[in-house]
Structures are given as structure tokens and as C-alpha cells.
Amino acid sequence: MIAEYWTFIVIVIAGFLATDIWRWLGVFTGNRLDEDSEALYWVRAVATALVMAVTAKLIVFPNGTLAGSPLWLRLGAAGIGFAVFLATGRRVAVGVAVPMALLVAGLWWVGF
Amino acid sequence: MSPASDDRSAFFWFFTGMRGLLSLPALILLISIVGFSAFALESGLTRAEAVFMSFAIWALPAQVILIGTMASGANIAACFLAVTLSSIRMTPMVASVIPEMRTRRTPIWLLLILSHFIAITSWVFAITTLRNVPREYRAIYFAGFGVTLTLTGTLVVAVFYDIVSAFPPAVAGVLFFLTPVYFNASIWASARQPVVRIAFVMGVVLGPTLALITPKFDVLCAGLGGGTIAYLVDRIRRDRLRAGKGGRR
Numbered sequence: 001m002i003a004e005y006w007t008f009i010v011i012v013i014a015g016f017l018a019t020d021i022w023r024w025l026g027v028f029t030g031n032r033l034d035e036d037s038e039a040l041y042w043v044r045a046v047a048t049a050l051v052m053a054v055t056a057k058l059i060v061f062p063n064g065t066l067a068g069s070p071l072w073l074r075l076g077a078a079g080i081g082f083a084v085f086l087a088t089g090r091r092v093a094v095g096v097a098v099p100m101a102l103l104v105a106g107l108w109w110v111g112f
Numbered sequence: 113m114s115p116a117s118d119d120r121s122a123f124f125w126f127f128t129g130m131r132g133l134l135s136l137p138a139l140i141l142l143i144s145i146v147g148f149s150a151f152a153l154e155s156g157l158t159r160a161e162a163v164f165m166s167f168a169i170w171a172l173p174a175q176v177i178l179i180g181t182m183a184s185g186a187n188i189a190a191c192f193l194a195v196t197l198s199s200i201r202m203t204p205m206v207a208s209v210i211p212e213m214r215t216r217r218t219p220i221w222l223l224l225i226l227s228h229f230i231a232i233t234s235w236v237f238a239i240t241t242l243r244n245v246p247r248e249y250r251a252i253y254f255a256g257f258g259v260t261l262t263l264t265g266t267l268v269v270a271v272f273y274d275i276v277s278a279f280p281p282a283v284a285g286v287l288f289f290l291t292p293v294y295f296n297a298s299i300w301a302s303a304r305q306p307v308v309r310i311a312f313v314m315g316v317v318l319g320p321t322l323a324l325i326t327p328k329f330d331v332l333c334a335g336l337g338g339g340t341i342a343y344l345v346d347r348i349r350r351d352r353l354r355a356g357k358g359g360r361r
Binding site: 015 | 147169171191192195200201204223228235281290298305312316318322323342
């Protein structure tokens, strides 16, 4: 009986609780911060650095199929794409389309 | 304002939030979730378990880590530790959005429920669009987006669970690249304050670097360290600016 539902129990405890306690802590912390407080500047900086660390790791150390592609290709596609995005007025669609096109072209070129 | 028109505005803002589902970020996330369902299937989760996990956790990195530790045969305490370390980032993410989302009258239980729907995509959505919504409707506006996105994402897992394995692997690889590339562009485009742009650069540089040095705590160190350095650099910049203005006077 327990064995049947064990995976669900693991998901609730080691997944839901392990994640949402931090969300709840964020509510209690954020509820005390004023919108223009010095502390919120710091919290914003930490949140942004965290998210970007996760993001950059997805490019440098990807999971799955992309892990077999050359690092220079992924860095080049993301870097050149981001430079084009900055140079052309920072439109998100450009910032997504250019790196994707570069990656697809590069994968095809190296015969991936 | 009469109560009736209040209700109408609340509905209006809820549906405006829901419409965010048709935006680029939501579509990119839903495509990444297609990739997750393939991963769940390959790792031996049943469809019901994958669906339940998606709704209950609603944070792709945590889901991938939990599946990974479960598959490696780790016990529940080890799974909890691995997942909870990856989820500490939720605290500053939620804390940085809450002051913009609430009014003085917003009940805390509502914010606690809404916080479950904050993950990277909805965080970007919140920091980008909340400022365009009248303050008293921001919570309901976010609920319209966040709840709809989570339910749709969960539905995507249910539907695509056994379809994706038929795709060629190169397609999955290319789809994987969408998420980081989208975050790069959207977070930079949404940065109003220089401190966010400095923190952006710190995270990008420190994330992969620290992954080589302290693989278990890399994201945490990059966030706390990089964020604090960004804050200090920005603070010096602001102080100089203020001193410069004072000097000219």
C-alpha cells in the first residue's frame, strides 16, 4: 500500500515541501520590505545573480543531447546573439531568434 | 467606485494576466516542459507521477534534480537536501516581487498561495509587467497568469508524456537552448536599475566558474556573492553620483 504511493510521498516531502518552504520564507521577507528600500536593492541583485547563474550553467553545462555539442558553438551562438540583441535596440524576439538560428546553423555545420 | 465595477475590473485584470499565456516567455516554457516530460518518461516515472510532480513543485531545476536523485537510489532525506539546496533561490526571487505585488490590505495567505506559482518564467513576467497594472489589481493579475501557466504546464506533461520520445534527439537539444537564451534577453531587457545589470553579469560569470569549484553550492554562492558584489558596486556608484551632484552645488 505504502510502496504503491511511495513516489508520491517522496514528491510531496522532498519536492513540494523542499521547494515551497523557501517560497513561503520569501513571502514573509518580502512582506517586510518597502518598494524603494536599500534592502530590496540587495535582494533584487541576489535574485538576478542567482537566476543568471542557473541560466549560464544551462549554456555551459547543458543536460541531454546538447551536452554532446561543442562548447565554443553554444558560447558563440549565445554571445553573438546577445551582442546582436544589444546592438539592435534590445528586442527580446531578436535576442531569442538570432542565437537559436546560429545554434541550428552551427549544429548542421559540424554535422551534429 | 461601486462594488460591481470593482468586480468587473478584477475579472478584467485576471483575464489580462491569463492572456500572458500567449506571450513568448510562456510558449518557451511550455516547450521546455515538453522536454521535461520526455526526461520523466526516460527516468521511469509514470504519467501520474510526472503530472503530480509538475504541479506540486513547479520549478524545472528542482524537478530535474529530484528525478535524478530518486533514479540514483538516494533515500528521501538525501533527495530533500539536494532539492532544497537548488530551491533556496526561491526566497530572494519571491521576496523581490512581493513588495511590488501587494497592497497594505493584501492578506498573507493569498501571497503564500500565489508564491507557489512563482518560478523563473513568472518571476520575469512579474518584474516586467506588474508595474503597468494598477496596484490593487496586481495580485489578481499575477494569479491570472501564474495559475493558468502552471495548469497549462501540468496539462502539457499529461499530454506529451509519451509523445516526445518519438522526436529526433537533435530537436530536443535545440529546444533545450531556448530557455537560457530567452532568459538572457528578457532579464536584460527588463532591467530598469543598473544594479540588476551588474548582478546579471556577475551571475553569468560566476555561475559556470563556481560550478567547476564548488559544484554543490555553485548557484547559491554565485547568487549571494555575485549579488552582494553587484549591490556594493552599485552603491559606490550611487554615492559618487550623489557626491558629484553635491560638489557642483
